[in-house]
Amino acid sequence: MAFFKRKRKEENLEKEKIDRNLHLEEKTEDGLVKTTLSFHPDWELTNQEKYVYQYKHEQLPLLKPNQISITGIRLIEYNDGFVVVAFLRNTLPKAVRFEAVNLLLLDENGNAIAKKQFELDGLGELPSMACRPWRFLFSNEDKLTDTIPAEGWQIAFELKQSNPKHQLDLAESWEQQLSPLQKEQLEKLVTSLPALKQGEINFMGIEAKMTDEQNLAVTVLIRNGTDKNIQLEQIPLIVEDAAGDVVSKGGFTLNDFEVKANTSKPWTFIFPKELILKDNPDLSRWKVYPPSN
Known part of the structure; x- marks a missing residue:
């Protein structure tokens, strides 16, 4: 034993x-x-x-x-x-x-x-x-x-930066058309805006004007506060003037349109005159936004 x-x-x-x-x-x-x-x-x-x-x-x-x-x-x-x-x-x-x-x-x-x-x-x-x-x-x-x-x-x-700097993202066509001064002004605008919340994406209007053809040209800054590049294909937008009246609304189809992570990208959307809902809109103040549903 x-x-x-x-x-x-x-x-x-x-x-x-x-x-x-x-x-x-x-x-x-x-x-x-x-x-x-x-x-x-x-x-x-x-x-x-x-x-x-x-x-x-x-x-x-x-x-x-x-x-x-x-x-x-x-x-x-x-x-x-x-x-x-x-x-x-x-x-x-x-x-x-x-x-x-x-x-x-x-x-x-x-x-x-x-x-x-x-x-x-x-x-x-x-x-x-x-x-x-x-x-x-x-x-x-x-x-x-x-x-x-x-x-x-x-x-x-992934080694995350504590506070990554939000930057300007220009499409190639914009790179070619803008002057150095215009690029500098856009960069200053992007860096001066209030910080986005984590994961937030929003649209900020930069310029709205009626063209000689009576179309409405709206330049928008698409702001991507996420940590991923985003692809946009269909963008519905509504424009209101200073009186709060809807001036125009319509949908836009984009091809290979990407907004890089943590950047803002400017783009101009043209509303044809057939979609203008108000004569002589007051564009001294205005806003643009996607519909809520």
Whole structure:
């Protein structure tokens, strides 16, 4: 009986030794750290899948101590978006838990081609000196470009600026037509306006005048306070004069019209005379806005 107790004790000691070694950091001579592969306890993987992850893990570059890193290893497209399989690595001296993280998908030139915020409560605790695979689901709405390359991409944490400066975004046609003084005046206008709320998009009228053809030309500053580029295809607008009367309303179709993240873009909309609802409108004061419904 003593023999079996001693044998079980030796087996338990050996198991504890192995478990400790799995979580010890492995440092190289230059101080870089090699992580240990850790699977989420709820993941059910075949031996073949584990082998693939182990192989991919062995190919990863070493990290410096005290780093949190993400590395993409596979991209799978489907009708409604795509999935990125990535390794999250932790070389801090303690385990970490993630809450919400903002991730960017970058092309081979480092340009953002998709972005999304992920809630990572389900990831659980990532042990110290560990590497854990995870799947990140992007929808088509998260794309910043029409196509996602199958090769050359990488995934990264988005490092947000505390207060990014709102800038002027000019279409190429405007770049060519405006004088340097006009550009400078627009830039001063954009930077002097009250800050937009996070995620806000609004329309600010700059100029309204009747043309020689009795059309109404309204120049609008489209302000994008979101952290994503926006594409505008159909824009319905209403114009009111100083008396609060509706002068004109109509819808406009735009082709490849984009307003970059955290920028304001000027554009002129022409209401044909057939859509003018009031003769001799008072444009000393006026406003333009999209209908509420």
